[in-house]
Amino acid sequence: MWDAHRNGTISKTNPAAAAHSWCLQLLFPSERVQSAYSYLKSFISAENSVKEKSHASKISQPGVPPMETPTIPTFQHPVYELPRKTVKIIHRLLRVEAAQGSEGKMTWKDLCKVFRSLNFTIDDSTPGSAVNFFPPSPKDRPITIHRPHPDPELSPLRIRQLGSRLRRVYGWSEDWFKISKGTE
Structure with missing residues (x-):
């Protein structure tokens, strides 16, 4: 119509x-x-539809020196010197190539020993199997890990999951942990 x-x-x-x-x-x-x-x-002219750029022009003006880009400070991660066995357990958690020969289960006691050597406070007074691990710095958030039961051993899958969680939450990597000189 x-x-x-x-x-x-x-x-x-x-x-x-x-x-x-x-x-x-x-x-x-x-x-x-x-x-x-x-x-x-039809009433809007083409002149009004020209969009102005919201970012600064990259063309430098004569006589004006170009701006320097600010340098971003690099984050210095801590380096922990720990006994050989503790570093070996941490490398198993983080799936480091050097620890590939030691696949298998990990005991709960060994995991708690690692966290104590890093000055974490362990609170197992929570109900059930949940155990809270509080880092030494109060600005970092605590992590909750469930104690395995009935066997006090972590399966390889749980070790891998826990390692990726520690990387994500605390930023852990293999170069944070070195073997101390006195325990070689």
Whole structure:
């Protein structure tokens, strides 16, 4: 119906369409029918639609030295010197290549020993098998690990999951842990 009005051809087979088209020609003799969007768009000039850049121009002006990019301070991670057995357990947790020969289960006692040697506080007074490990720095968040039961051993899958969690929560990596000189 609208196409018939736009094209100037009025359907003779549909009298209602012809009457409607005739009414539109009376109301809008020289204008064509258009949507509100296209009607408003016709009033906006091309000059107003030029978008200004929100970032600074990279072209340097003569006489003005270019700005220096600020240097980001590098984060110095702590290096812990621990006994050989403790470092070996940590490397198993973090899946270091040097510890690949020692796959298998890990005892809960060994895991607690590692956290104590890193000055974590262990709180096993929570109900159930959940044990909270509080880091020495109060700004770091504690981590909760469930004590395995009935056997006090962590499966290889749980060791891998715990290692990835320690990497994510505390940022641990293998270069944080070195073997102390007196225990070689």
